[in-house]
Amino acid sequence: xxxxxxxxxxxxxxxxxxxxxxxxxxxxxxxxxxxxxxxxxxxxxxxxxxxxxxxxxxxxxxxxxxxxxxxxxxxxxxxxxxxxxxxxxxxxxxxxxxxxxxxxxxxxxxxxxxxxxxxxxxxxxxxxxxxxxxxxxxxxxxxxxxxxxxxxxxxxxxxxxxxxxxxxxxxxxxxxxxxxxxxxxxxxxxxxxxxxxxxxxxxxxxxxxxxxxxxxxxxxxxxxxxxxxxxxxxxxxxxxxxxxxxxxxxxxxx
Amino acid sequence: xxxxxxxxxxxxxxxxxxxxxxxxxxxxxxxxxxxxxxxxxxxxxxxxxxxxxxxxxxxxxxxxxxxxxxxxxxxxxxxxxxxxxxxxxxxxxxxxxxxxxxxxxxxxxxxxxxxxxxxxxxxxxxxxxxxxxxxxxxxxxxxxxxxxxxxxxxxxxxxxxxxxxxxxxxxxxxxxxxxxxxxxxxxxxxxxxxxxxxxxxxxxxxxxxxxxxxxxxxxxxxxxxxxxxxxxxxxxxxxxxxxxxxxxxxxx
Numbered sequence: 157x158x159x160x161x162x163x164x165x166x167x168x169x170x171x172x173x174x175x176x177x178x179x180x181x182x183x184x185x186x187x188x189x190x191x192x193x194x195x196x197x198x199x200x201x202x203x204x205x206x207x208x209x210x211x212x213x214x215x216x217x218x219x220x221x222x223x224x225x226x227x228x229x230x231x232x233x234x235x236x237x238x239x240x241x242x243x244x245x246x247x248x249x250x251x252x253x254x255x256x257x258x259x260x261x262x263x264x265x266x267x268x269x270x271x272x273x274x275x276x277x278x279x280x281x282x283x284x285x286x287x288x289x290x291x292x293x294x295x296x297x298x299x300x301x302x303x304x305x306x307x308x309x310x311x312x313x314x315x316x317x318x319x320x321x322x323x324x325x326x327x328x329x330x331x332x333x334x335x336x337x338x339x340x341x342x343x344x345x346x347x348x349x350x351x352x353x354x355x356x357x358x359x360x361x362x363x364x365x366x367x368x369x370x371x372x373x374x375x376x377x378x379x380x381x382x383x384x385x386x387x388x389x390x391x392x393x394x395x396x397x398x399x400x401x402x403x404x405x406x407x408x409x410x
Numbered sequence: 411x412x413x414x415x416x417x418x419x420x421x422x423x424x425x426x427x428x429x430x431x432x433x434x435x436x437x438x439x440x441x442x443x444x445x446x447x448x449x450x451x452x453x454x455x456x457x458x459x460x461x462x463x464x465x466x467x468x469x470x471x472x473x474x475x476x477x478x479x480x481x482x483x484x485x486x487x488x489x490x491x492x493x494x495x496x497x498x499x500x501x502x503x504x505x506x507x508x509x510x511x512x513x514x515x516x517x518x519x520x521x522x523x524x525x526x527x528x529x530x531x532x533x534x535x536x537x538x539x540x541x542x543x544x545x546x547x548x549x550x551x552x553x554x555x556x557x558x559x560x561x562x563x564x565x566x567x568x569x570x571x572x573x574x575x576x577x578x579x580x581x582x583x584x585x586x587x588x589x590x591x592x593x594x595x596x597x598x599x600x601x602x603x604x605x606x607x608x609x610x611x612x613x614x615x616x617x618x619x620x621x622x623x624x625x626x627x628x629x630x631x632x633x634x635x636x637x638x639x640x641x642x643x644x645x646x647x648x649x650x651x652x653x654x655x656x657x658x659x660x661x662x
Contacts, residue, residue, distance in 0.1 A: 309497075309499070309501055310501065310503065312472060313495075313497070313501050313503075313514075315471075315472055316470055316472060316494070316495040317491070317494065317495075317514055317515035317562070317566070318491055318515060318517075318518055318519070318566075319514065319515075319517065319518065324517070324518065328503075328514075328517070329503070332503070332505045333503075333505070335505070407546075408504050408505045408506075408507075408546050408547075408548070409504070409548075410548045
Protein backbone atom coordinates (compact mmCIF):
# COMPACT_ATOMS: atom_id res chain seq x y z
CA UNK A 157 0.00 0.00 0.00
CA UNK A 158 1.17 3.57 -0.77
CA UNK A 159 2.06 5.64 2.29
CA UNK A 160 0.47 9.14 2.32
CA UNK A 161 3.03 11.97 2.26
CA UNK A 162 3.09 14.83 4.74
CA UNK A 163 2.04 18.20 3.28
CA UNK A 164 5.48 19.84 3.46
CA UNK A 165 7.12 16.77 1.91
CA UNK A 166 4.56 16.82 -0.87
CA UNK A 167 5.15 20.54 -1.60
CA UNK A 168 8.93 20.11 -1.50
CA UNK A 169 8.77 17.16 -3.91
CA UNK A 170 6.47 19.06 -6.29
CA UNK A 171 8.89 22.03 -6.32
CA UNK A 172 11.78 19.63 -6.87
CA UNK A 173 9.92 18.05 -9.80
CA UNK A 174 9.27 21.43 -11.46
CA UNK A 175 12.90 22.46 -10.87
CA UNK A 176 14.21 19.22 -12.38
CA UNK A 177 11.92 19.61 -15.40
CA UNK A 178 13.11 23.21 -16.04
CA UNK A 179 16.77 22.24 -15.59
CA UNK A 180 16.45 19.32 -18.00
CA UNK A 181 14.69 21.57 -20.52
CA UNK A 182 17.39 24.26 -20.13
CA UNK A 183 20.15 21.69 -20.51
CA UNK A 184 18.54 20.22 -23.64
CA UNK A 185 18.07 23.69 -25.18
CA UNK A 186 21.70 24.69 -24.45
CA UNK A 187 23.16 21.37 -25.57
CA UNK A 188 22.55 22.21 -29.22
CA UNK A 189 21.00 18.79 -29.85
CA UNK A 190 17.78 20.59 -30.81
CA UNK A 191 18.09 23.83 -32.85
CA UNK A 192 17.39 26.96 -30.72
CA UNK A 193 14.56 28.02 -33.08
CA UNK A 194 12.70 24.79 -32.44
CA UNK A 195 13.13 24.66 -28.68
CA UNK A 196 13.67 27.89 -26.73
CA UNK A 197 15.31 27.67 -23.33
CA UNK A 198 13.15 28.51 -20.31
CA UNK A 199 15.69 31.19 -19.33
CA UNK A 200 14.68 33.10 -22.50
CA UNK A 201 11.09 33.48 -21.30
CA UNK A 202 11.60 36.25 -18.66
CA UNK A 203 13.37 38.39 -21.27
CA UNK A 204 10.54 37.82 -23.74
CA UNK A 205 8.05 38.77 -21.06
CA UNK A 206 9.83 42.07 -20.31
CA UNK A 207 9.96 42.99 -23.99
CA UNK A 208 6.27 42.15 -24.57
CA UNK A 209 5.24 43.90 -21.36
CA UNK A 210 7.17 47.11 -22.11
CA UNK A 211 5.62 47.34 -25.56
CA UNK A 212 2.14 46.85 -24.04
CA UNK A 213 1.51 43.82 -26.26
CA UNK A 214 1.26 41.36 -23.38
CA UNK A 215 -1.36 43.44 -21.55
CA UNK A 216 -3.38 43.99 -24.75
CA UNK A 217 -3.37 40.27 -25.60
CA UNK A 218 -4.26 39.23 -22.05
CA UNK A 219 -7.08 41.79 -21.94
CA UNK A 220 -8.46 40.65 -25.33
CA UNK A 221 -8.38 36.96 -24.39
CA UNK A 222 -9.84 37.58 -20.94
CA UNK A 223 -12.63 39.53 -22.54
CA UNK A 224 -13.44 36.64 -24.93
CA UNK A 225 -13.07 34.12 -22.15
CA UNK A 226 -15.22 35.82 -19.57
CA UNK A 227 -18.06 36.68 -21.94
CA UNK A 228 -18.07 33.16 -23.46
CA UNK A 229 -17.78 31.57 -20.03
CA UNK A 230 -20.66 33.61 -18.60
CA UNK A 231 -22.92 32.94 -21.57
CA UNK A 232 -22.16 29.22 -21.80
CA UNK A 233 -22.42 28.68 -18.04
CA UNK A 234 -25.76 30.47 -17.65
CA UNK A 235 -27.30 28.76 -20.70
CA UNK A 236 -25.84 25.34 -19.80
CA UNK A 237 -27.21 25.47 -16.26
CA UNK A 238 -30.58 26.77 -17.47
CA UNK A 239 -31.06 24.16 -20.20
CA UNK A 240 -29.61 21.37 -18.03
CA UNK A 241 -32.04 22.22 -15.24
CA UNK A 242 -34.96 22.44 -17.64
CA UNK A 243 -34.19 19.06 -19.22
CA UNK A 244 -33.70 17.37 -15.85
CA UNK A 245 -36.86 18.88 -14.40
CA UNK A 246 -39.44 18.56 -17.19
CA UNK A 247 -39.79 15.16 -18.80
CA UNK A 248 -41.64 16.52 -21.84
CA UNK A 249 -38.86 19.01 -22.60
CA UNK A 250 -36.22 16.34 -21.96
CA UNK A 251 -37.82 13.99 -24.47
CA UNK A 252 -38.36 16.83 -26.99
CA UNK A 253 -34.69 17.89 -27.01
CA UNK A 254 -33.03 14.51 -26.34
CA UNK A 255 -32.14 13.69 -29.95
CA UNK A 256 -31.15 17.24 -30.82
CA UNK A 257 -28.68 17.05 -27.92
CA UNK A 258 -27.41 13.65 -29.09
CA UNK A 259 -26.79 15.02 -32.57
CA UNK A 260 -25.14 18.29 -31.56
CA UNK A 261 -23.11 17.15 -28.55
CA UNK A 262 -20.40 15.14 -30.42
CA UNK A 263 -19.49 18.08 -32.68
CA UNK A 264 -16.40 19.74 -31.18
CA UNK A 265 -16.53 23.50 -30.75
CA UNK A 266 -13.62 24.07 -33.13
CA UNK A 267 -15.66 22.41 -35.89
CA UNK A 268 -17.97 25.43 -35.62
CA UNK A 269 -15.12 27.85 -36.42
CA UNK A 270 -16.09 28.20 -40.10
CA UNK A 271 -19.66 29.05 -39.14
CA UNK A 272 -18.49 31.36 -36.35
CA UNK A 273 -16.43 33.33 -38.88
CA UNK A 274 -19.25 33.33 -41.47
CA UNK A 275 -21.82 34.48 -38.91
CA UNK A 276 -19.76 36.87 -36.80
CA UNK A 277 -16.62 37.60 -38.87
CA UNK A 278 -13.16 37.48 -37.31
CA UNK A 279 -14.41 39.22 -34.19
CA UNK A 280 -14.78 39.01 -30.45
CA UNK A 281 -18.33 37.70 -30.98
CA UNK A 282 -16.99 34.69 -32.91
CA UNK A 283 -14.58 33.81 -30.08
CA UNK A 284 -17.33 34.32 -27.49
CA UNK A 285 -19.64 32.03 -29.46
CA UNK A 286 -17.06 29.21 -29.64
CA UNK A 287 -16.11 29.45 -25.97
CA UNK A 288 -19.77 29.60 -24.91
CA UNK A 289 -20.45 26.46 -26.98
CA UNK A 290 -17.69 24.50 -25.22
CA UNK A 291 -18.71 25.66 -21.78
CA UNK A 292 -22.41 25.14 -22.50
CA UNK A 293 -22.16 21.37 -22.98
CA UNK A 294 -20.03 20.83 -19.89
CA UNK A 295 -22.49 22.76 -17.74
CA UNK A 296 -25.51 21.23 -19.42
CA UNK A 297 -24.48 17.66 -18.57
CA UNK A 298 -23.12 18.46 -15.10
CA UNK A 299 -26.34 20.28 -14.20
CA UNK A 300 -28.54 17.60 -15.74
CA UNK A 301 -27.02 14.82 -13.64
CA UNK A 302 -26.79 16.98 -10.51
CA UNK A 303 -30.46 17.94 -10.69
CA UNK A 304 -31.53 14.37 -11.45
CA UNK A 305 -29.50 13.24 -8.44
CA UNK A 306 -31.24 15.49 -5.89
CA UNK A 307 -32.60 13.40 -3.03
CA UNK A 308 -36.29 12.64 -3.71
CA UNK A 309 -36.95 12.66 0.04
CA UNK A 310 -36.09 16.36 0.09
CA UNK A 311 -38.61 16.99 -2.69
CA UNK A 312 -41.20 15.22 -0.51
CA UNK A 313 -40.14 17.41 2.40
CA UNK A 314 -40.88 20.45 0.25
CA UNK A 315 -44.38 19.17 -0.50
CA UNK A 316 -44.97 18.44 3.20
CA UNK A 317 -44.08 22.01 4.17
CA UNK A 318 -45.86 23.94 1.44
CA UNK A 319 -42.79 24.36 -0.78
CA UNK A 320 -43.86 21.91 -3.46
CA UNK A 321 -44.73 24.48 -6.14
CA UNK A 322 -42.41 24.82 -9.12
CA UNK A 323 -40.61 28.00 -8.05
CA UNK A 324 -40.04 27.19 -4.35
CA UNK A 325 -39.16 23.58 -5.23
CA UNK A 326 -36.63 24.75 -7.79
CA UNK A 327 -34.97 27.50 -5.77
CA UNK A 328 -35.26 26.08 -2.24
CA UNK A 329 -34.55 22.41 -2.88
CA UNK A 330 -33.51 21.38 -6.38
CA UNK A 331 -30.88 24.00 -7.21
CA UNK A 332 -29.31 24.17 -3.71
CA UNK A 333 -29.26 20.36 -3.61
CA UNK A 334 -27.67 20.18 -7.05
CA UNK A 335 -25.19 22.99 -6.37
CA UNK A 336 -22.11 20.82 -5.63
CA UNK A 337 -22.53 19.03 -8.98
CA UNK A 338 -23.32 22.26 -10.83
CA UNK A 339 -20.21 23.95 -9.44
CA UNK A 340 -18.08 20.96 -10.51
CA UNK A 341 -19.37 21.57 -14.03
CA UNK A 342 -18.59 25.28 -13.83
CA UNK A 343 -15.05 24.46 -12.71
CA UNK A 344 -14.54 22.00 -15.56
CA UNK A 345 -15.84 24.72 -17.91
CA UNK A 346 -13.21 27.14 -16.60
CA UNK A 347 -10.43 24.88 -17.90
CA UNK A 348 -12.06 23.83 -21.15
CA UNK A 349 -12.92 27.47 -21.87
CA UNK A 350 -9.24 28.44 -21.95
CA UNK A 351 -8.49 25.67 -24.45
CA UNK A 352 -11.16 27.05 -26.76
CA UNK A 353 -9.89 30.63 -26.32
CA UNK A 354 -6.56 29.59 -27.81
CA UNK A 355 -8.18 27.49 -30.57
CA UNK A 356 -10.49 30.36 -31.58
CA UNK A 357 -7.74 32.96 -31.57
CA UNK A 358 -5.39 30.81 -33.64
CA UNK A 359 -7.73 31.61 -36.49
CA UNK A 360 -6.86 35.30 -36.26
CA UNK A 361 -9.15 36.72 -33.58
CA UNK A 362 -6.89 39.04 -31.57
CA UNK A 363 -5.62 37.62 -28.28
CA UNK A 364 -3.08 35.22 -26.78
CA UNK A 365 -3.70 32.53 -29.40
CA UNK A 366 -3.30 34.94 -32.31
CA UNK A 367 -0.06 36.30 -30.81
CA UNK A 368 1.25 32.73 -30.44
CA UNK A 369 0.32 31.99 -34.03
CA UNK A 370 2.09 35.14 -35.26
CA UNK A 371 5.21 34.39 -33.17
CA UNK A 372 5.43 30.78 -34.35
CA UNK A 373 5.28 32.00 -37.95
CA UNK A 374 8.43 34.02 -37.21
CA UNK A 375 10.02 31.10 -35.31
CA UNK A 376 9.99 33.31 -32.16
CA UNK A 377 9.36 30.25 -30.08
CA UNK A 378 10.40 31.95 -26.82
CA UNK A 379 7.36 34.24 -27.29
CA UNK A 380 5.15 31.20 -27.94
CA UNK A 381 6.35 29.69 -24.68
CA UNK A 382 5.77 33.01 -22.88
CA UNK A 383 2.10 32.97 -23.91
CA UNK A 384 1.75 29.28 -23.08
CA UNK A 385 2.98 30.09 -19.58
CA UNK A 386 0.62 33.08 -19.48
CA UNK A 387 -2.38 30.88 -20.31
CA UNK A 388 -1.36 28.37 -17.66
CA UNK A 389 -0.99 31.17 -15.10
CA UNK A 390 -4.33 32.75 -16.01
CA UNK A 391 -6.08 29.38 -15.73
CA UNK A 392 -4.34 28.75 -12.41
CA UNK A 393 -5.54 32.09 -11.03
CA UNK A 394 -9.11 31.55 -12.31
CA UNK A 395 -9.23 28.04 -10.85
CA UNK A 396 -7.77 29.18 -7.51
CA UNK A 397 -10.25 32.07 -7.19
CA UNK A 398 -13.14 29.79 -8.15
CA UNK A 399 -12.06 27.24 -5.54
CA UNK A 400 -12.14 29.95 -2.86
CA UNK A 401 -15.68 30.92 -3.87
CA UNK A 402 -16.73 27.27 -4.11
CA UNK A 403 -15.44 26.51 -0.62
CA UNK A 404 -17.41 29.42 0.82
CA UNK A 405 -20.60 28.59 -1.07
CA UNK A 406 -20.40 24.93 -0.07
CA UNK A 407 -19.41 25.59 3.55
CA UNK A 408 -22.38 23.46 4.59
CA UNK A 409 -20.65 20.31 3.35
CA UNK A 410 -18.59 18.41 5.90
CA UNK B 411 -59.54 -0.07 28.12
CA UNK B 412 -60.40 -1.30 24.63
CA UNK B 413 -62.80 0.37 22.19
CA UNK B 414 -61.78 4.01 22.18
CA UNK B 415 -64.62 6.51 22.16
CA UNK B 416 -64.54 9.55 19.93
CA UNK B 417 -65.95 12.82 21.14
CA UNK B 418 -67.29 15.66 19.01
CA UNK B 419 -64.00 17.61 18.60
CA UNK B 420 -62.43 15.44 15.93
CA UNK B 421 -59.50 16.96 14.05
CA UNK B 422 -59.06 14.10 11.55
CA UNK B 423 -61.77 11.88 10.13
CA UNK B 424 -60.90 8.90 7.96
CA UNK B 425 -63.87 7.09 6.37
CA UNK B 426 -63.39 3.80 4.52
CA UNK B 427 -59.80 4.63 3.54
CA UNK B 428 -57.93 2.06 1.45
CA UNK B 429 -54.28 2.30 0.47
CA UNK B 430 -52.33 0.51 -2.24
CA UNK B 431 -49.22 0.97 -4.33
CA UNK B 432 -49.83 1.07 -8.06
CA UNK B 433 -53.16 0.70 -9.80
CA UNK B 434 -52.98 -3.08 -10.33
CA UNK B 435 -51.53 -4.30 -7.02
CA UNK B 436 -54.00 -5.37 -4.30
CA UNK B 437 -54.52 -2.85 -1.48
CA UNK B 438 -52.29 -3.18 1.60
CA UNK B 439 -54.63 -1.39 3.99
CA UNK B 440 -58.44 -1.32 3.82
CA UNK B 441 -61.54 -0.13 5.67
CA UNK B 442 -59.82 2.46 7.83
CA UNK B 443 -62.50 4.32 9.77
CA UNK B 444 -60.83 6.54 12.30
CA UNK B 445 -61.72 9.74 14.08
CA UNK B 446 -58.98 11.46 16.05
CA UNK B 447 -59.77 13.93 18.82
CA UNK B 448 -58.11 17.31 18.99
CA UNK B 449 -55.20 17.33 21.44
CA UNK B 450 -54.87 13.55 21.61
CA UNK B 451 -51.67 11.56 21.14
CA UNK B 452 -52.43 8.61 18.91
CA UNK B 453 -49.91 5.91 18.06
CA UNK B 454 -50.31 3.67 15.03
CA UNK B 455 -48.52 0.37 15.43
CA UNK B 456 -48.27 -2.77 13.36
CA UNK B 457 -45.80 -4.97 11.55
CA UNK B 458 -43.69 -3.72 8.64
CA UNK B 459 -45.50 -3.33 5.35
CA UNK B 460 -49.02 -2.80 6.68
CA UNK B 461 -49.07 0.78 5.43
CA UNK B 462 -48.53 2.75 8.67
CA UNK B 463 -46.24 5.35 7.12
CA UNK B 464 -48.33 5.53 3.96
CA UNK B 465 -51.44 6.19 6.06
CA UNK B 466 -49.56 9.11 7.61
CA UNK B 467 -48.67 10.37 4.12
CA UNK B 468 -52.30 10.14 3.10
CA UNK B 469 -53.22 12.40 6.04
CA UNK B 470 -50.37 14.76 5.04
CA UNK B 471 -51.67 14.91 1.47
CA UNK B 472 -48.49 13.34 0.07
CA UNK B 473 -50.15 10.11 -1.05
CA UNK B 474 -53.61 9.59 -2.50
CA UNK B 475 -55.88 7.01 -0.89
CA UNK B 476 -57.26 4.41 -3.27
CA UNK B 477 -60.68 4.72 -1.69
CA UNK B 478 -62.40 6.57 1.12
CA UNK B 479 -62.29 10.11 2.44
CA UNK B 480 -59.83 12.03 4.60
CA UNK B 481 -61.12 15.15 6.33
CA UNK B 482 -58.91 17.53 8.29
CA UNK B 483 -60.92 19.90 10.50
CA UNK B 484 -58.41 22.73 10.47
CA UNK B 485 -58.75 25.79 12.64
CA UNK B 486 -58.23 28.20 9.70
CA UNK B 487 -55.83 30.38 11.68
CA UNK B 488 -53.84 32.72 9.46
CA UNK B 489 -50.13 31.92 9.18
CA UNK B 490 -50.24 28.24 9.99
CA UNK B 491 -50.32 24.92 8.19
CA UNK B 492 -52.95 22.31 9.10
CA UNK B 493 -50.51 19.38 9.19
CA UNK B 494 -46.77 19.02 9.47
CA UNK B 495 -44.48 16.01 9.39
CA UNK B 496 -41.51 14.73 11.36
CA UNK B 497 -39.57 12.10 9.43
CA UNK B 498 -37.53 9.18 10.68
CA UNK B 499 -34.35 10.56 9.12
CA UNK B 500 -34.88 14.17 10.38
CA UNK B 501 -34.54 15.23 6.74
CA UNK B 502 -32.85 18.57 7.32
CA UNK B 503 -31.73 20.61 4.34
CA UNK B 504 -27.93 20.37 4.65
CA UNK B 505 -27.35 23.77 2.99
CA UNK B 506 -29.45 25.62 5.57
CA UNK B 507 -28.32 26.44 9.06
CA UNK B 508 -30.51 25.13 11.89
CA UNK B 509 -32.64 28.31 12.23
CA UNK B 510 -33.25 28.41 8.48
CA UNK B 511 -34.29 24.76 8.51
CA UNK B 512 -36.84 25.55 11.21
CA UNK B 513 -37.99 28.53 9.13
CA UNK B 514 -38.55 26.37 6.03
CA UNK B 515 -42.26 25.67 6.53
CA UNK B 516 -42.97 29.29 7.49
CA UNK B 517 -41.76 30.63 4.16
CA UNK B 518 -44.66 31.65 1.99
CA UNK B 519 -47.04 32.00 4.92
CA UNK B 520 -48.67 35.43 5.33
CA UNK B 521 -46.74 36.48 8.46
CA UNK B 522 -44.29 39.29 9.11
CA UNK B 523 -40.54 38.73 9.22
CA UNK B 524 -40.55 39.56 12.92
CA UNK B 525 -43.23 36.98 13.68
CA UNK B 526 -41.41 34.44 11.57
CA UNK B 527 -38.18 34.92 13.49
CA UNK B 528 -40.05 34.84 16.80
CA UNK B 529 -41.70 31.56 15.88
CA UNK B 530 -38.36 30.06 14.86
CA UNK B 531 -36.82 31.13 18.19
CA UNK B 532 -39.83 29.80 20.14
CA UNK B 533 -39.71 26.44 18.34
CA UNK B 534 -35.97 26.11 19.02
CA UNK B 535 -36.58 27.00 22.67
CA UNK B 536 -39.29 24.35 22.88
CA UNK B 537 -36.86 21.64 21.75
CA UNK B 538 -34.07 23.13 23.92
CA UNK B 539 -31.81 24.12 21.05
CA UNK B 540 -31.93 27.89 21.67
CA UNK B 541 -28.23 28.36 20.96
CA UNK B 542 -27.98 26.12 17.92
CA UNK B 543 -29.58 28.37 15.28
CA UNK B 544 -26.29 29.20 13.54
CA UNK B 545 -25.06 25.60 13.34
CA UNK B 546 -24.99 23.54 10.16
CA UNK B 547 -26.91 20.23 10.25
CA UNK B 548 -23.66 18.24 9.94
CA UNK B 549 -22.52 19.74 13.25
CA UNK B 550 -25.43 18.12 15.13
CA UNK B 551 -25.84 14.70 16.72
CA UNK B 552 -28.64 12.39 15.56
CA UNK B 553 -30.82 13.38 18.51
CA UNK B 554 -30.24 17.09 17.92
CA UNK B 555 -31.10 16.72 14.25
CA UNK B 556 -34.35 15.06 15.20
CA UNK B 557 -35.13 17.91 17.63
CA UNK B 558 -34.62 20.37 14.78
CA UNK B 559 -37.06 18.30 12.70
CA UNK B 560 -39.60 18.54 15.52
CA UNK B 561 -38.99 22.31 15.87
CA UNK B 562 -39.52 22.76 12.13
CA UNK B 563 -42.81 20.87 12.34
CA UNK B 564 -44.00 22.84 15.39
CA UNK B 565 -43.00 26.25 13.98
CA UNK B 566 -45.87 26.16 11.47
CA UNK B 567 -48.30 25.83 14.40
CA UNK B 568 -50.04 22.77 12.92
CA UNK B 569 -53.39 21.33 13.96
CA UNK B 570 -51.85 17.89 13.63
CA UNK B 571 -48.27 16.80 14.10
CA UNK B 572 -47.56 13.68 12.07
CA UNK B 573 -44.53 11.69 13.21
CA UNK B 574 -43.17 8.82 11.14
CA UNK B 575 -41.03 6.63 13.42
CA UNK B 576 -39.09 9.75 14.42
CA UNK B 577 -36.88 7.99 16.95
CA UNK B 578 -36.46 4.72 15.08
CA UNK B 579 -32.90 5.42 13.96
CA UNK B 580 -31.59 6.66 17.33
CA UNK B 581 -29.72 4.82 20.05
CA UNK B 582 -31.74 3.68 23.08
CA UNK B 583 -30.54 6.41 25.48
CA UNK B 584 -31.22 9.25 23.02
CA UNK B 585 -34.54 7.66 22.08
CA UNK B 586 -35.77 7.50 25.67
CA UNK B 587 -34.66 11.09 26.28
CA UNK B 588 -36.51 12.33 23.21
CA UNK B 589 -39.64 10.35 24.08
CA UNK B 590 -39.84 12.21 27.39
CA UNK B 591 -39.13 15.51 25.61
CA UNK B 592 -41.99 14.76 23.23
CA UNK B 593 -44.38 14.07 26.11
CA UNK B 594 -43.39 17.43 27.63
CA UNK B 595 -43.85 19.22 24.29
CA UNK B 596 -47.25 17.57 23.84
CA UNK B 597 -48.30 18.71 27.32
CA UNK B 598 -47.05 22.27 26.69
CA UNK B 599 -48.49 22.73 23.20
CA UNK B 600 -51.60 20.55 23.33
CA UNK B 601 -51.03 19.56 19.69
CA UNK B 602 -52.73 16.53 18.21
CA UNK B 603 -50.04 13.96 17.49
CA UNK B 604 -50.35 11.01 15.12
CA UNK B 605 -47.29 8.87 15.77
CA UNK B 606 -46.25 5.86 13.72
CA UNK B 607 -44.00 3.31 15.36
CA UNK B 608 -43.29 -0.39 15.23
CA UNK B 609 -42.13 -0.28 18.87
CA UNK B 610 -45.03 -1.27 21.15
CA UNK B 611 -43.24 -0.08 24.29
CA UNK B 612 -42.75 3.33 22.70
CA UNK B 613 -46.45 3.46 21.80
CA UNK B 614 -47.53 2.53 25.33
CA UNK B 615 -45.06 5.02 26.83
CA UNK B 616 -46.25 7.94 24.69
CA UNK B 617 -49.80 7.60 23.39
CA UNK B 618 -53.19 8.01 25.00
CA UNK B 619 -54.70 5.97 22.22
CA UNK B 620 -53.13 3.13 20.26
CA UNK B 621 -54.38 1.94 16.89
CA UNK B 622 -53.10 -1.50 15.93
CA UNK B 623 -53.01 -2.46 12.25
CA UNK B 624 -52.78 -6.10 11.23
CA UNK B 625 -53.93 -8.81 8.83
CA UNK B 626 -53.60 -9.05 5.08
CA UNK B 627 -54.78 -6.77 3.67
CA UNK B 628 -54.29 -4.85 6.89
CA UNK B 629 -57.09 -3.14 8.78
CA UNK B 630 -57.56 -1.74 12.26
CA UNK B 631 -57.54 -4.74 14.60
CA UNK B 632 -57.33 -2.93 17.95
CA UNK B 633 -58.19 0.57 19.12
CA UNK B 634 -56.95 0.94 22.67
CA UNK B 635 -57.12 3.73 25.26
CA UNK B 636 -53.90 4.07 27.19
CA UNK B 637 -52.45 6.01 30.11
CA UNK B 638 -49.09 7.25 28.80
CA UNK B 639 -45.92 8.17 30.62
CA UNK B 640 -45.97 5.37 33.19
CA UNK B 641 -43.34 2.69 33.47
CA UNK B 642 -44.93 0.66 36.24
CA UNK B 643 -48.43 -0.58 36.99
CA UNK B 644 -50.04 -1.98 33.85
CA UNK B 645 -47.28 -1.00 31.43
CA UNK B 646 -46.04 -4.53 30.80
CA UNK B 647 -49.55 -5.94 30.61
CA UNK B 648 -50.54 -3.26 28.11
CA UNK B 649 -47.52 -4.01 25.91
CA UNK B 650 -48.20 -7.77 26.07
CA UNK B 651 -51.88 -7.29 25.27
CA UNK B 652 -50.97 -5.28 22.15
CA UNK B 653 -48.32 -7.82 21.19
CA UNK B 654 -50.76 -10.72 21.35
CA UNK B 655 -53.36 -8.69 19.43
CA UNK B 656 -50.87 -8.17 16.62
CA UNK B 657 -49.74 -11.82 16.68
CA UNK B 658 -53.36 -12.98 16.35
CA UNK B 659 -53.79 -10.94 13.19
CA UNK B 660 -50.41 -11.38 11.61
CA UNK B 661 -49.39 -14.29 9.49
CA UNK B 662 -46.04 -14.61 7.78
